[in-house]
Amino acid sequence: MRPFTILCLAALSSSITVHGAGAQEQFENWAPLRNPFPSTGGGGIMIHDYDPVVVDGTCKTLFRAIEPNGTVYRNSIVFDAVATQGGVLCTNGKWRSLDSDAAGTTPFRVFIKDGIRRGSPE
Numbered sequence: 001m002r003p004f005t006i007l008c009l010a011a012l013s014s015s016i017t018v019h020g021a022g023a024q025e026q027f028e029n030w031a032p033l034r035n036p037f038p039s040t041g042g043g044g045i046m047i048h049d050y051d052p053v054v055v056d057g058t059c060k061t062l063f064r065a066i067e068p069n070g071t072v073y074r075n076s077i078v079f080d081a082v083a084t085q086g087g088v089l090c091t092n093g094k095w096r097s098l099d100s101d102a103a104g105t106t107p108f109r110v111f112i113k114d115g116i117r118r119g120s121p122e
Helices: 003-021
Strands: 046-048 054-055 056-067 070-083 087-097 103-106 111-112 116-119
Touching: none
Parallel strands: none
Antiparallel strands: 046 056, 054 056, 056 070, 070 087, 087 103, 087 111, 111 116
């Protein structure tokens, strides 16, 4: 075998070993999504009415973010929907306000399987 071929095979073997060494996240181990739940943004804000559904390759829902003083913000969010582990992982969430021009992203993810929605532990 030529030295270049041996080097390429060694690199491929190494990348497979490293990739296989990491444990795959088990989404079914996440706790069921509760209503309300704390915002990933903190500040005591609670997220209400969060009920993502899968539509045309995305997960989407309307929801309310409520501050501790009672101020309510109406929002929508759209995630990428990724088929995995027999369900759908809603990831790469992009939210926007329905009342203003506020918008952003979230690290929060949702896993939907057999009608149960589970929220990421982040």
